[in-house]
Amino acid sequence: MRLTAILSMAAKAAFPKDYRYGTSRPWTIAAKRLNPPGKKRRKVFIEPIAYEDWSVFKGDTVEILSGKDKGKQGKVAQVFRHRNWVILDGLNTHFRYIGKTADYRGTYIASEAPLLIRDISLVDPTDRKPTEVEWRFTEEGEKVRVSLRTGRIVPKPVFQRRDGIVPQQWKDGPKDTSPEDTLEKTYTPSLKTLEEEVMEKLGIEEPRRNRKTYWY
């Protein structure tokens, strides 16, 4: 491909400065309806929370502090860091019809609305009451969440993969390299490039040189 074409390719998807993030992913039709190319909406103000201070993760048990389902505890299903939102499983729901066609009224389902981080509180695993949580370091140097009321550690929820694979229970297939072979250190540092080393190994001799070319 032309070199100048490669150099001008965008590295990653760019969003405009006043892009309004919703609950749908940016490439879906619903997100495109929310952000048509010429729109100008009132800006959404979000509380700036630093990356290191983020305390709520997917799979955590949290309690709702305000709203329709105040006082109920639920598991976090999805986290939206750009809007400080959290969606809990089956809580804070409203009802809507899905899959509506011309003649079918659609299925009536309960869909969860997002909750702000302000209206959520992490639950202490020992006494199951809402607490304030702080990030502290253990003696080993691990960063953990500590509940301020009881002083106990709130463990981070185990990350479950969407494809259901549990890495520790994985059985290697015929095309899988075993962990020992992968982690074996066989690299000997040298100043030769890979191509020069392969040529040396196979005994290929190339006395010809390329003609000088120019590109603009």
Next chain:
Amino acid sequence: MGVLNALLRGLVRGADRMAEFTSKRGSRTHYKGRGAQPTGVLTSSRKFVPVQAMIPQFVVPNLEGFKLKPYVSYRTPAGTEPAVTPEGLFSETVAPQIQKDFEEGSFDKDQLEKYGFEPTQEGKLFKLYPKNFIR
């Protein structure tokens, strides 16, 4: 209806002018390639003569006793080796040699070629800058 209105506001009714003009568009007689490198020479009698040196060949070493396979097991933990940096490469390959020569007293800063210093990339098959290999 709402989506259509939004599209009308964004894209003016008509074709997408900023789309890339590939060989799939244009008339039957419009000829355009996709950037493939030529593998020969077109002579004056419009005959294509393939040049063997321009056809890429795969150089594959003998894979007897090679333990690595296409995929990596999920059980593998994250590696702990630090990434290879130019400073790291220098300190592992060249620095011990220079240290030894300096202690012996035979270090000469005008004779850096023996440690692997290349003053120009002219005359090399694989130049580092401008990089003339695809990897």
